[in-house]
Amino acid sequence: MKKRFIVLSLVALCSCFAGGAYAGDITVFDFMDHQLITGSHPTTYAPAVYSKTPINEDQTVTRGATGSFSQGWDLEAMGVKNQGGQKVLQLLGGWDWVNGRDGYTTGDIFFSKDRPNFGHFKDNTGQTVNGGNYNYDFAVVFTRDANNHLLGGYTIYSLTANAKFLTVNGSLPDEAKKFANPWRFDLANSPIGSYSVVTTGNYVLTNGLDDAQAKAALDLSYNIIGGTHNLLEVNIAAIAADLGPNFWAYHTMRCGNDALVGNVPLPSALLLLGAGLGRLLTRKRQQA
Numbered sequence: 001m002k003k004r005f006i007v008l009s010l011v012a013l014c015s016c017f018a019g020g021a022y023a024g025d026i027t028v029f030d031f032m033d034h035q036l037i038t039g040s041h042p043t044t045y046a047p048a049v050y051s052k053t054p055i056n057e058d059q060t061v062t063r064g065a066t067g068s069f070s071q072g073w074d075l076e077a078m079g080v081k082n083q084g085g086q087k088v089l090q091l092l093g094g095w096d097w098v099n100g101r102d103g104y105t106t107g108d109i110f111f112s113k114d115r116p117n118f119g120h121f122k123d124n125t126g127q128t129v130n131g132g133n134y135n136y137d138f139a140v141v142f143t144r145d146a147n148n149h150l151l152g153g154y155t156i157y158s159l160t161a162n163a164k165f166l167t168v169n170g171s172l173p174d175e176a177k178k179f180a181n182p183w184r185f186d187l188a189n190s191p192i193g194s195y196s197v198v199t200t201g202n203y204v205l206t207n208g209l210d211d212a213q214a215k216a217a218l219d220l221s222y223n224i225i226g227g228t229h230n231l232l233e234v235n236i237a238a239i240a241a242d243l244g245p246n247f248w249a250y251h252t253m254r255c256g257n258d259a260l261v262g263n264v265p266l267p268s269a270l271l272l273l274g275a276g277l278g279r280l281l282t283r284k285r286q287q288a
Contacts (some may be wrong), residue, residue: 022245024219026262027077070094070228072101078249078262079218086237089140090218091251091260097205097232099151104254105148107183109140109234115263127181130194131161138183138239138249139163140196150256155200156238157185162194166258168256180256199238206231 036107042097071094079090089109091097097106107154110116116135127133136159143153169181207230209217214229245264252259 004131022264023082025077025079025221026249026264027079028261028263032261048133071228072096073253073256073258074226074262075251075253076214076224076226076229077218077220078251078260079220080262080264081218081233082236086235087187087240089234089236089249089262091232091234092214092224092229093217093258093260094226095253095258097230100149100253105144106142106150107252107254108142109184110182110250111140111236111243112136112140112250113242113244113246114248116248116250119168126167128164128167128186128189129161130159130165132164134165134182135161136163140234140236141185141187142203146270149201152203153200154234156198157187157195158198158239159185160194162191164190164194168252169254170227172173180252180259183252183254183256191219204233206233 074094075091076094077090077092079092081088081090091109095101095106100106112135114135117133130136139157140156141157141161143151143155145151164186166184166186167181168183185195206217207228209231211224211227211229214220214224214231215222218229247264249262250259
């Protein structure tokens, strides 16, 4: 009976890893991200310079940047929701996802199974090659017109180390550029074999959410401000199993003045189950 329980538990554990049961806010805030990487609060840049509300990502700019906090430039939160048994990535902001602003447009979305290289892990100022600089595994690449405005569709690509990226072109300080790249997948200059098509689809765009609606859409545990928010949703079911339960996601606009970093936390129940199974298997070996 105990053996059967262990087998069934392992099946359940594998199912959790394959599907990833988590849904909700996955935003890595500026303070949180810095603490995850260095174990301390920022020391080389003053929090007041890049954040009005350091407890979340609302009304902030990329660390080290000195840009405007206006709602039209704001990237506010990243989330994951389960819809009909499929994973959907959510991007929330005052930002105009389709047209951008003042000639600056929306970037692609990058995914990594493990923590990618950015910020204090790697100075990516101007770096265009994926491997060794970023280490992303997948990218949601939006279909665009000649002005880089979004047209409604996207292609998800699997990436190798040789894939190339386009970087931000804003007049950012070097400190900010560490966190602001990449902007887009560079399909035209990526070598054959450095990428492959996983799937295609159409994003869902919901414009004009008020503060309460925006909070509810991502099931945020904190309030956000700004008055008007736009929500971009992309189905990532085709790569969810490959990403696993603890993936990272990254997005920025052409100027790099604001960015979104997301990380799906491992469910506490999954960690407890894994620890319990480990103890059972150890005991069984000792008894054998």
